[in-house]
Amino acid sequence: MRGDFAASIPDQIAAALEPYGLVPRGGFVFDEENALSPLIQGTHFRSVVLVGYFGSAIWPHFTRWWQDHRDSQDPLDQWSKDVLTAVATRFGAIAVFPSDRPYLPFQQWGMRAEGLRPSPLGILIHPQYGLWQAFRGALLFDRAIDFASGGPQRHPCDDCQDKPCLSACPVNAFSDGGYDVVRCRSHLASGEGNECLSGGCLARRACPAGHEYAYSAPQMRFHMKAFARG
Structure with a gap:
């Protein structure tokens, strides 16, 4: 049993x-x-x-x-x-x-x-x-x-030649050295990161894989605001 x-x-x-x-x-x-x-x-x-x-x-x-x-x-x-x-x-x-x-x-x-x-x-x-x-x-x-x-x-990613995710971030927070969390959060807090804050991470949105499953706009804003708060 x-x-x-x-x-x-x-x-x-x-x-x-x-x-x-x-x-x-x-x-x-x-x-x-x-x-x-x-x-x-x-x-x-x-x-x-x-x-x-x-x-x-x-x-x-x-x-x-x-x-x-x-x-x-x-x-x-x-x-x-x-x-x-x-x-x-x-x-x-x-x-x-x-x-x-x-x-x-x-x-x-x-x-x-x-x-x-x-x-x-x-x-x-x-x-x-x-x-x-x-x-x-x-x-x-x-x-x-x-x-x-x-x-x-x-x-x-094996079939993705251009890797648009790595060039979409406006402050180059992603690099071979890893993810610069401080730079990303500073951008969101500066007032210049409103597009990321309201619409979702531009680097994440640039990825073509599964784009039809992207989070809804309210969900994007929720996650970004929670991340910005730390």
Whole structure:
């Protein structure tokens, strides 16, 4: 019976997340050679299921919640925690989040779970959805979950000769040396960064991969204003 239950968990998780515009973003079982296994409150976990979204799927669900939680300091993080903590409890897991310290290796988990690789901007890029995707959390289990992990996927950047993402930033915040967060935030605060602040990061918007899944204008503004606040 336990084996049948464990095998059905991915489908059950997907059904539990669907009302919020969230989806399971792959998962895997930690093995002895895998240094990604987290130690939390003295417990090593056996498997992880990543949770996230594509495009603006979460936006209507989040904004309905936000109308009743205008006093929240970090509303998207709080909404994610409210939703995923309840889902985790239902499945006997614990929920963890990219915003919590000590920071967990979500990028590495995403690379293993979905076979993704980073873009020149440092953000993981999806072959279908491009840069318009994100992880909102993960469910950690103390037992093995039969959840197929992703193999290597086509990397959109391999076929992109011009790399417009690297030349679109008005203050050249992206370079071979990495991402200059201070320069980016200073530009947004200067009054000259209104186009980025109101319409979304120009470098991210310049990427041709998955452009049809770009966030809606209100979602773009929300994320940029939250980033500008630090």
